[in-house]
Amino acid sequence: MKRLAHKSLSAETKDLAGVDCVVLPLRQTDGAVLTARVKPGQSVARGEPVAGDPASGAARLHSPLSGEVVRLTSIVDQDGGSVLAVEIRGTADAPATTLDPMNGEPDKLSPEALRLRLLEAGVCPLGGNGANARYASLALADTPPDILLVLCTDEEPLVQTQEQVLQEMPEKVIEGATLFQRACGARRLLFAVAEDRKSLVSGETLLVDARYPSALPEILMARATGSYRLDAPRPRPDVLLINAETAAAARQAVRKGMPVLSKLLTVGLDDGQPTLVRAPLGTPLSRVMSQAGLAAQDGDRVFTGGPLRGRAQFDLERPVTKGTDGLFLQKSGKVFRYDDAACIGCGACVKICPMKIPVNMMTRNCEYGRIEEAERYDLASCIECGLCAHVCTAHRPLLQYILFAKKEKQKAEQKAERIEA
Amino acid sequence: MKQNLLTVSAPPFWHSGAGIARGAYLAMAALVPAAAAGVLHYGIGAVAVLCLSVATCMLTEALMQRVLGRPVTIRDGSAALTGLLLGMLLPAGAPWWLVVVGAVSAIVVGKQIYGGLGSHPHNATLIGWIMIRISSALHIDPDVSLLDLSGLTGLSPLAAIRGGYVDQVTLSDVMMGNVVGTIGSASLLVLAGGAVLALLRVIKWEVSIGFLVGGLLGFLLLGSRILPEGVEASISPLVLLFTGPFMLGAFFLATDAPSSPAQPVAMWIYGAGAGFLSVLIQVFGNYYDAGVPFGILLVSLTCPLLDKIRPKALGKE
Numbered sequence: 001m002k003r004l005a006h007k008s009l010s011a012e013t014k015d016l017a018g019v020d021c022v023v024l025p026l027r028q029t030d031g032a033v034l035t036a037r038v039k040p041g042q043s044v045a046r047g048e049p050v051a052g053d054p055a056s057g058a059a060r061l062h063s064p065l066s067g068e069v070v071r072l073t074s075i076v077d078q079d080g081g082s083v084l085a086v087e088i089r090g091t092a093d094a095p096a097t098t099l100d101p102m103n104g105e106p107d108k109l110s111p112e113a114l115r116l117r118l119l120e121a122g123v124c125p126l127g128g129n130g131a132n133a134r135y136a137s138l139a140l141a142d143t144p145p146d147i148l149l150v151l152c153t154d155e156e157p158l159v160q161t162q163e164q165v166l167q168e169m170p171e172k173v174i175e176g177a178t179l180f181q182r183a184c185g186a187r188r189l190l191f192a193v194a195e196d197r198k199s200l201v202s203g204e205t206l207l208v209d210a211r212y213p214s215a216l217p218e219i220l221m222a223r224a225t226g227s228y229r230l231d232a233p234r235p236r237p238d239v240l241l242i243n244a245e246t247a248a249a250a251r252q253a254v255r256k257g258m259p260v261l262s263k264l265l266t267v268g269l270d271d272g273q274p275t276l277v278r279a280p281l282g283t284p285l286s287r288v289m290s291q292a293g294l295a296a297q298d299g300d301r302v303f304t305g306g307p308l309r310g311r312a313q314f315d316l317e318r319p320v321t322k323g324t325d326g327l328f329l330q331k332s333g334k335v336f337r338y339d340d341a342a343c344i345g346c347g348a349c350v351k352i353c354p355m356k357i358p359v360n361m362m363t364r365n366c367e368y369g370r371i372e373e374a375e376r377y378d379l380a381s382c383i384e385c386g387l388c389a390h391v392c393t394a395h396r397p398l399l400q401y402i403l404f405a406k407k408e409k410q411k412a413e414q415k416a417e418r419i420e421a
Numbered sequence: 422m423k424q425n426l427l428t429v430s431a432p433p434f435w436h437s438g439a440g441i442a443r444g445a446y447l448a449m450a451a452l453v454p455a456a457a458a459g460v461l462h463y464g465i466g467a468v469a470v471l472c473l474s475v476a477t478c479m480l481t482e483a484l485m486q487r488v489l490g491r492p493v494t495i496r497d498g499s500a501a502l503t504g505l506l507l508g509m510l511l512p513a514g515a516p517w518w519l520v521v522v523g524a525v526s527a528i529v530v531g532k533q534i535y536g537g538l539g540s541h542p543h544n545a546t547l548i549g550w551i552m553i554r555i556s557s558a559l560h561i562d563p564d565v566s567l568l569d570l571s572g573l574t575g576l577s578p579l580a581a582i583r584g585g586y587v588d589q590v591t592l593s594d595v596m597m598g599n600v601v602g603t604i605g606s607a608s609l610l611v612l613a614g615g616a617v618l619a620l621l622r623v624i625k626w627e628v629s630i631g632f633l634v635g636g637l638l639g640f641l642l643l644g645s646r647i648l649p650e651g652v653e654a655s656i657s658p659l660v661l662l663f664t665g666p667f668m669l670g671a672f673f674l675a676t677d678a679p680s681s682p683a684q685p686v687a688m689w690i691y692g693a694g695a696g697f698l699s700v701l702i703q704v705f706g707n708y709y710d711a712g713v714p715f716g717i718l719l720v721s722l723t724c725p726l727l728d729k730i731r732p733k734a735l736g737k738e
Contacts, residue, residue, distance in 0.1 A: 355736060395436070400431035
């Protein structure tokens with residue numbers, strides 16, 4: 001059986017050169033929907049903001065190319081909805097327009113100024129499996145959290161992005177984390193780091209096991225604070241979670257005035273040695289794949305994020321966003337097909353569930369949209385790690401059932417709100 | 422530009438490799454040594470019973486699924502495993518019609534009428550076995566059906582013990598299946614195969630250990646009561662544990678996935694309860710040879726209740 005452990009790899013980061021067209025969706029990873037500040041035909045410089053409003057708490061989005069805005073277009077986002085995007089043609093060779101560097105010790109800088117700078121430079125949660133609310137948004141942190149937790153390891157097996165950032169620039173991660181702490185006002189700074197990388201960080205650490213799901217945000221936040229608080233709004237008010245890449249980006253934003261223009265991705269076959277590629281934001285996934293020597297055929301599966309809770313892609317012209325940590329190709333022969341089968345009661349899911357949920361009973365109810373019954377079997381405790389489906393003897397798509405039930409619940413709640421209003 | 426048609430699905434994109442077929446074929450492989458011992462000991466009749474039982478189960482499953490309009494899944498090995506287990510519970514001299522009736526009952530009444538694999542509340546093998554045990558007690562009794570097999574003398578161990586002939590039963594004989602009994606009498610080989618399955622986590626090992634603990638406890642407390650009154654002898658609980666289908670029960674019958682609990686604590690209680698009840702029936706019951714089947718079947722009725730014993734989920738305030 002396949003072991004689900006994180007394997008460290010030492011590889012060099014390759015820059016993706018020659019990108020001449022990018023598409024920038026106008027939604028940040030923290031969920032903020034932006035308004036375009038550019039018009040078709042307008043010329044933009046590399047590093048010039050195209051959207052975002054730091055004054056109202058929305059991080060900016062910058063053009064990674066020097067060129068011309070081709071058009072505003074609507075693209076399908078990863079959850080099947082649509083989102084407006086800016087298409088830019090140009091070159092990435094030009095030097096970037098930067099902001100003024102901010103010097104001085106972190107505690108001499110004003111938190112407000114730091115926070116504004118981070119938003120101006122487009123620092124919002126990087127990585128973390130795409131757009132989700134697991135990572136904190138700086139914009140939402142109105143009250144200072146107790147802890148700033150910096151994830152210096154990757155959530156899932158295969159993905160190496162965060163470890164690579166820590167490996168390449170530990171000082172920048174530490175300095176960035178300190179600046180971030182100053183900006184958000186957190187009392188404690190905690191680095192979640194793998195045992196063998198512990199020497200790279202200084203300060204308080206939280207050791208992370210290589211075995212999945214030890215590095216999942218919900219589990220780390222619970223370890224840091226002593227409670228899951230799954231009923232509290234997300235992101236959690238008491239602990240702010242960012243990752244190594246976000247910290248490093250914060251450092252570049254403050255000290256160099258450098259906006260976020262690119263994203264580091266782990267790219268590869270899902271059963272091979274991955275490579276690390278730094279791609280301009282908005283680069284089509286197909287472009288990143290060809291750089292890594294990958295070509296998808298009919299029937300293959302391409303997914304962003306990790307193998308346990310990533311997202312399968314149907315269109316390789318979709319862009320790299322600030323949330324894309326991994327990009328993997330699974331050949332059609334390796335594609336595992338889940339079945340519309342009955343539960344045989346083997347109990348494997350119950351045993352492996354890190355949240356001690358009676359998964360067998362819960363998912364039977366989820367499957368048929370019986371939300372109340374599913375909640376009686378602790379649907380609310382599920383952190384969507386995907387282990388239950390991974391071990392299911394009957395090959396039931398358990399995580400799909402769970403996500404379906406959560407979506408149905410959300411829809412029902414929204415409907416109830418509308419009726420009330 | 423040509424767009425590739427990619428496979429799209431919800432995560433996860435990896436699977437551990439566990440599967441119904443893997444479990445069933447591993448379980449059958451684990452039964453091979455014990456079945457081979459049965460064949461060596463009882464001769465060609467054992468081959469006939471095992472083959473007929475497996476074939477009938479698979480054929481019945483395919484027919485039922487065809488008739489009921491369900492996908493035909495005999496390739497997953499679960500019907501074949503049911504057949505093999507049923508065969509192991511029968512004596513080599515069982516008449517063909519007995520095997521066929523048992524196998525058809527197991528698949529039809531034990532499994533398919535509930536909706537197929539996963540939906541049945543009982544162990545299908547045991548349903549089939551109990552049907553023929555109750556309706557045709559003589560033909561299923563090794564002491565009767567093996568009479569015409571030359572070279573086998575004496576009583577089946579359980580009958581001998583109940584008659585007070587304790588010295589006829591030795592531990593090595595019951596372990597290796599060197600007795601008048603069912604095809605799966607080589608208990609030590611069953612135990613070995615089962616232990617491998619438990620180590621591979623193919624079966625619910627909690628149930629197996631619980632069953633053995635419950636059984637051992639029962640025999641320690643009540644084992645001597647199995648002897649007729651007035652007999653001055655003692656019987657080792659270990660001999661009783663290796664007698665009859667106790668090991669088959671512990672590793673292959675009680676661990677049946679759909680008819681056993683899914684919660685770890687419930688598995689222990691279920692296993693120990695089934696083991697203990699098997700002892701009670703074997704010691705005090707009229708159907709003393711059916712202690713294990715009845716014990717497991719009755720306790721598996723409580724599984725939905727037992728599964729309510731579960732830990733509090735994390736993150737619940």
